[in-house]
Amino acid sequence: MAKETGRQLIAQNKKARHDYQIEDTVEAGLVLMGTEVKSLRQGRASLVDGFAEIDRGEAWLLQVHIPQYAQGTWTNHEARRRRKLLLHRSEIERIERRTSEKGLTIVPLSLYFKDGRAKVELGLARGRKSWDKRHAIAERTALNEARNEMGRKLKGL
Numbered sequence: 702m703a704k705e706t707g708r709q710l711i712a713q714n715k716k717a718r719h720d721y722q723i724e725d726t727v728e729a730g731l732v733l734m735g736t737e738v739k740s741l742r743q744g745r746a747s748l749v750d751g752f753a754e755i756d757r758g759e760a761w762l763l764q765v766h767i768p769q770y771a772q773g774t775w776t777n778h779e780a781r782r783r784r785k786l787l788l789h790r791s792e793i794e795r796i797e798r799r800t801s802e803k804g805l806t807i808v809p810l811s812l813y814f815k816d817g818r819a820k821v822e823l824g825l826a827r828g829r830k831s832w833d834k835r836h837a838i839a840e841r842t843a844l845n846e847a848r849n850e851m852g853r854k855l856k857g858l
Contacts, residue, residue, distance in 0.1 A: 705817035711741050712812045714748035719834060721808060721826030727796065729760065730787030731819045734778045736770040741819060743770075746812050753786060753807035753823055755797045760786035762821060765809060786821070799825050 717723075733741070740746070751765035762784045769777045788796075799805055810822045829837070 709814040711744055712746040712748050714810050717808045717810055722829055723824040723826050725825040727823045729821050729823055732785040733819055736773040736777050737767050740767050740770045748809045751809045760788050760793050762786055
């Protein structure tokens with residue numbers, strides 16, 4: 702069997718980028734059971750309600766839904782169990798210092814396989830108010846319109 706290379710996306714949390722202002726991102730490995738890996742290989746996972754926390758010097762991923770493997774037996778896993786994140790101690794300490802600031806939280810942004818290993822991209826995020834969300838949408842729209850207009854000018858239309 703050939704070794705996998707590249708990045709294969711499993712799940713993405715688009716709502717997190719809308720609800721939070723992402724200040725920094727970190728890639729972490731996951732400690733998974735065999736049936737969880739098989740379920741992920743089928744592309745089944747949801748990051749919508751997920752978050753991460755630091756507990757006694759260890760990083761944990763909570764409320765991420767990986768459904769049970771259909772062909773699993775009594776060895777099947779719980780769908781929303783706590784999963785340990787694999788990070789270097791210096792990374793955990795840096796994240797813990799940043800989250801002790803007011804309003805910062807750790808949210809999973811995407812779940813993927815990288816060279817055959819399950820990884821999660823975590824974002825250190827600050828919550829947005831509803832007017833912040835509208836402001837961000839307006840900025841994005843204005844930027845797209847300006848980019849389109851520049852393209853038209855360069856084409857001579």
